[in-house]
Amino acid sequence: MIHLIRFKLAAYARSHRLLQPLIGLMLMLVIFYSTLTPPGKELSAYGDSSGLLIVVFAWAARSLLDTEPPAQRLISMTAAGGPGREVGAGLLAAFTVNLGLAAIAVGTPLLHGFAAAPSSGDLARGALLHLLALSAGTALGALTSRPIMPSPAASMLVLFGGYVVLLLISLTPVGPFTVPIMPWMRAANAGTLDATLLPIVAASLFWSAAGLAAYARLRRTRP
Secondary structure (H helix, E strand, O other): HHHHHHHHHHHHHHHHOOHHHHHHHHHHHHHHHOOOOOOOOOHHHHHHHHHOHHHHHHHHHHHHHOOOHHHHHHHHHHHHHHHHHHHHHHHHHHHHHHHHHHHHHHHHHHHHOOOOOOOOOHHHHHHHHHHHHHHHHHHHHOOOOOOOOOHHHHHHHHHHHHHHHHHHOOOOOOOHHOOHHHHHHHHEEEHHHHHHHHHHHHHHHHHHHHHHHHHHHHHHOOO
């Protein structure tokens, strides 16, 4: 499994596909931190960053899972001893890439972006929100990858459209029971994140796990 993950990461790096979401990430960070965040507003910035970067995490996961052609994925399945391991290796590779992107998103404002250093608690909360965001983004990216959606145009439309739908639904009264993007952004800005953190984490992880399970099930018939 580890060798297959390394193979997928190496193929992704050689394909230069990583440059697309990386450029998107850097552009968004430039926009977020073009002016210094005032002291005491670091968690608000992290909340907004994590919610908006879901689409970048989805883009990165999709592009990684699209790197190998179908024939190579079949070879990987055979070498790994079954489709389950190949699918798992792909998802773990996507998580690894997104962890790196999330680390950049969390670390960049510490170097330039915050007028004052955040508290250790706000830094931990910000990192957690980015972990929730990359989980949701990885699931969305997997569900729009080539094995599930062979058409590149349809895939990109569903990826960006799906993200917009998630945002809009999270604005409704049922938002806390879906991927609660806007609720966590609002709570981070209002300073009430601790009071709502547990349901936010539970809902985010539930729907992310459901999306990844759906992807794994669909991959049984779509190598």
